Amino acid sequence: MDLQAREGHVEAFKALAHLTRLQIFFFLARAGRELPAGEIQAELEVPGPTLSHHLDLLRRAGLVASRREERFVYYSVRPETVSELVRLLTACC
Amino acid sequence: MDLQAREGHVEAFKALAHLTRLQIFFFLARAGRELPAGEIQAELEVPGPTLSHHLDLLRRAGLVASRREERFVYYSVRPETVSELVRLLTACC
DNA sequence: TTCATAGTTCAGTAATATTCGAACTATGAA
């Protein structure tokens, strides 16, 4: 196991290092399906621009995927990235 | 699995969300034993106060333990905290 | 004592992140 700190890992941990973003991420994970941004907003009661910013950060970190369909933008977790973090942390201990 | 975002998880992810700290953490993990601060400093070539600051953050997040013995302060990873993160992330996907 | 070593705390500055109103883009319906 290589156990090397890479910039990508830092970005992923950064994305999870904020309560609102962690809540967004877990809400998506619990849902087990893609959700439109508006449904996340209704759950977390955060202003639109703030939510958009957090979703963008999660997306750039590779933790969620986004897809536009008609008037909605659907977000979903990307399990591969999560697995990579699990693999990394499991290699530690 | 509860999959609830708690402040403690945020703190742990924050601690890992920085390249130097991730390097410190992995260096300790690879060592597989406690190391004095000076040995970490020799490896990472970071100024003393900066290293001290990062170690303090990792310690407050529960990711490492510290112990003074004579003139040295020994740091080691706390596997329980890492396991908790793994449990959390595994519950996602 | 005095000195050297190991590490931390202080304090000021620089850099990054967060927040969210206002303005914008995109899509579909009337």
Next chain:
DNA sequence: TTCATAGTTCGAATATTACTGAACTATGAA
């Protein structure tokens, strides 16, 4: 067209983190 809905981008204020030289504490050796 015109309007409403869904969401993003901009911009500027605020807040938080990061960095590190200087000064400090703690321990052991001479």
